[in-house]
Amino acid sequence: MVELALVLNIIEAVKQTYRVAQFVFETVKSARNEDVERQQIATDFGREVLFLASFERYFEKAHGSIAYDQALDELWLLEIDQVVRHMKLDFSDYEKLAGTDSQPSLESSTSSLTLLLKGSGLATREKSSITQRLKDGNTRIYTATKWALSNRQRLQATLEKFRKRNKALRKILQFAMAGILQQIAQHGQDLKSLQEDKDAVALGLSTWAEIKQIKDQPEHVENDWSLKDSTINTNDNASVVRLGDVCTRMPKSSMLAKIRYTKDAVLVEYKTYPPKPEGLGSSEAEEMNFRLDRRVNQLASLLATSGSNALGTLPCKAFVKEADQRRYAFLFNIPEGVSEASPDSLHDMIESPVLGRLWSLSARFKLASDLATIMGGFHMFEWVVKGFQSQSVVFCKSLSDKAPQLSKPFLAGFEYIRPISGSTVGQLSGKNVLYCHPDLQEESNIEFSKIHDLYSLGVVLLEIGLWLTARQLLQQTRPPRPSTPAEIREEYIRKASSKLPLRMGKSYAEAVVACLESRHKHQAIRSDVFLNVFDQEIVQKLSTKRLLD
Numbered sequence: 001m002v003e004l005a006l007v008l009n010i011i012e013a014v015k016q017t018y019r020v021a022q023f024v025f026e027t028v029k030s031a032r033n034e035d036v037e038r039q040q041i042a043t044d045f046g047r048e049v050l051f052l053a054s055f056e057r058y059f060e061k062a063h064g065s066i067a068y069d070q071a072l073d074e075l076w077l078l079e080i081d082q083v084v085r086h087m088k089l090d091f092s093d094y095e096k097l098a099g100t101d102s103q104p105s106l107e108s109s110t111s112s113l114t115l116l117l118k119g120s121g122l123a124t125r126e127k128s129s130i131t132q133r134l135k136d137g138n139t140r141i142y143t144a145t146k147w148a149l150s151n152r153q154r155l156q157a158t159l160e161k162f163r164k165r166n167k168a169l170r171k172i173l174q175f176a177m178a179g180i181l182q183q184i185a186q187h188g189q190d191l192k193s194l195q196e197d198k199d200a201v202a203l204g205l206s207t208w209a210e211i212k213q214i215k216d217q218p219e220h221v222e223n224d225w226s227l228k229d230s231t232i233n234t235n236d237n238a239s240v241v242r243l244g245d246v247c248t249r250m251p252k253s254s255m256l257a258k259i260r261y262t263k264d265a266v267l268v269e270y271k272t273y274p275p276k277p278e279g280l281g282s283s284e285a286e287e288m289n290f291r292l293d294r295r296v297n298q299l300a301s302l303l304a305t306s307g308s309n310a311l312g313t314l315p316c317k318a319f320v321k322e323a324d325q326r327r328y329a330f331l332f333n334i335p336e337g338v339s340e341a342s343p344d345s346l347h348d349m350i351e352s353p354v355l356g357r358l359w360s361l362s363a364r365f366k367l368a369s370d371l372a373t374i375m376g377g378f379h380m381f382e383w384v385v386k387g388f389q390s391q392s393v394v395f396c397k398s399l400s401d402k403a404p405q406l407s408k409p410f411l412a413g414f415e416y417i418r419p420i421s422g423s424t425v426g427q428l429s430g431k432n433v434l435y436c437h438p439d440l441q442e443e444s445n446i447e448f449s450k451i452h453d454l455y456s457l458g459v460v461l462l463e464i465g466l467w468l469t470a471r472q473l474l475q476q477t478r479p480p481r482p483s484t485p486a487e488i489r490e491e492y493i494r495k496a497s498s499k500l501p502l503r504m505g506k507s508y509a510e511a512v513v514a515c516l517e518s519r520h521k522h523q524a525i526r527s528d529v530f531l532n533v534f535d536q537e538i539v540q541k542l543s544t545k546r547l548l549d
Contacts, residue, residue, distance in 0.1 A: 006077050007064030013084045014056040020091045021049045021162065023098035028155065041155050048162045054202035055169055061199070066176040079172050087165040090158065170204070171535065177205055178380045178531050181212045207309045211302060212381050218298035225300035226293070227318040232329050234268050235342060241394050241412045242342040244268040246320070246331055265340050267314060267332040267396075269412055271296075275326060293321070296328050302383075307332070312374030314394075314410045335396055335408075343394035344404045345412075346460070350390065350469050355404065359467070362544055363406050368464050368508070369542040374411055375457055376534050379450050386448050387413050388456035389435040390463050390470075434470040435459045437518075438485035450530065451521045454538075455489075458515025461542070462496050465504040465512065492516050507546035511538045 028042045059066065059080075065073050181191075191209040200206045214221055227248060234244035247263050273292060276285050300319045307315030314332035321328055334340060346367075349355040359367075371393065378385055392413030395404040437455040439446055459470055466473065473495060474481060474488065482491045493516050500509035514520065520533050540546065 003074065003077065004064075006081060010064070010077070010081055010084055011056065011060050013088050014052065014059070016095075017084065017088050017091055018049065018052050018056060020095050020098045021045075021052060024091070024094055024158070025049050038152060038155070041152070041159055045155075045159050045162065048159070048166050050202065051166050051169075054199040055166075055173075058197070058199040058203060058205075066173065066180075072176070072179060076172055076176055080169065083165055083168045083172070087162070090161040090165065094158075173203060173205065174208075174377075174380060175531050175535070177208050181208065181381065204309070207305065207311075208380065211305055211311075211383075214298060214301050214305065215381050215383055218294055221294075221298055221301045223297075223301060223304075225297050225304065225316070225318050227320050227331070230320050232268060232320055232322075232331075239342045239348075239394075240345055240391050241267050241269045241314070241332070241410075243340060246318075265334060266317060267334060267343070269330045269332070270327050271330065272325075272327040296321075300330065303330070303332075306377075311377050312370075312409070312411050314412070337399050338396040338405070339399045339402055341397045341402070343396045343410070345391050346393035346395070346409070346463075347390035347469055349395070349404070350463060350467055351472075356467065358404065358406060364464050364467070365504070365508075365542060365544045366407065367409060368461050369539060370409055371411075371460065372457060372511075372534075372539045372542055374409075375453060376531055376539065379453070379534070380531060384448055384450055384453050385411065385413070385456075386452070387432050387435070388453060388460065389413065389432050390460050391432075393460070433485075434474070434488065436485070438489050441485040449521075451518045454515040454520070454534075455518065457538075458496075458512050459492060461508075461512045461515065462492055462500070465500045465508060466495065489516060505547040505549065507541040507543075507549045511541035514538060 025042060025045045028038065028045065064077060066076060191213050194200050194209040195206045195213075197206065200209070227246065229249040231247050232244055233247070234242045236242050243265070244267070245263055245265050246268075247261050249261055276288060280288070296319060300316050303313050303316035307313045315335065317331045317333045319328050319330050344355060349359070375385060375388070388411075392411060394410050394412050395406060395408065396410070397403060398405050433441065435456045437452040440448065440452055462473070463469055468476070470492075474491065477491055482488045493513055496509055496512045496516060500512060514537055520530070520537060541549075
């Protein structure tokens, strides 16, 4: 049983902070002569307020038990309490101005807040109500409120603090959810209730539950993501993900019967599969094809869900089986605000003097942190990303200036994404052996794990830090150059230890070496424990804030 007094204190503190935050939002929203930038601040502020409201309701319904584990619950409660205390302090300047007597309850106010965010007429109807209420109440408070909320820089600073605290709450929920999903899977419980909970949906928990269900139960994937009677044309063969178009024959029964074909621009990634073994009977071959098709459909469903929820993958539209070429073509919708062009891979950008100049030191730090976070998200579902490499990190080009969107990396190379307990789909190729853990190259029957993913991540982080590809790094090594997988790993560790501290700082170098040495393999058994260690020992050390460590 979690500590009741601490739970009640957290709930009360969150409710008080919510009331003040909602007061700030409504006052900013009703301000006269508001410009576009202030309007955007108000909208962003409102989203954070809604998240806090959903968090409070979800936390209260769970009675403070968010991990289903007493020991972990106590740890998370202390973390949550610390975040909420900081959040309450962030809003202390506004607390006296807001008051509490006239503030609506959390339940009644979130519905009106949602309407405000949707741009309904409610914003106009309430435009003068808050201002008039303050004027009628106390001129001094009205003047102070107007000063406090009219300064755009002050508002932006408050919003950034609000985002930071909510982000911390999201991270705690993610760690706790990893443990919950693991326990649910072990006990064969249903994820439906979690997927249908409105607050779980608002907090993003239902998406995690949906992905977990897709991963664990591929036979229950309802949608058929295969596209029949379709042909694909692509513009180039160099990129892992390339621009193309898909032409689909319309069925005769379609309402668009007069239109014989549809043509859509898409991003395409191919995944080849090996020929069937010699001597395989027809029934065995049919069973093998069935399992492979189901597995590919499972992968497409996963990528569609993760891509539509901004989890670091492109949004999957469908897949097409090209049996004559023994490959599947995964089709992805072109993201909003992106030009119709083949994305640039991280590998190509490192090798290009022109594209390489786009990357500032802070942008490289952010990329490293983003990639580690994306990988951690997949590991939360016990899903490993086999074959992670700089070629599979891609950047779409902006619609406005056609420049790569450096702040939005997408993870490709999807033929290597698979559940830990499943069989491998895709074979190890010569182009990615430089990113592959030595154990996988030296032992044929070893099972792929998160630790092997972390090794690949370490190689990519090394590339980002030194801004050289793995092949370039090895080519610069004095003879005799490393040739075996173990020698290559030792060379990576040597370069990370000797060169990275001067380029990216001591903490960054420690994170890379930890990945390359498989330092945290003993914590990989439990997802929640592993994610916490991964965040503290890898992700946080990749931040620019740790440069002075």
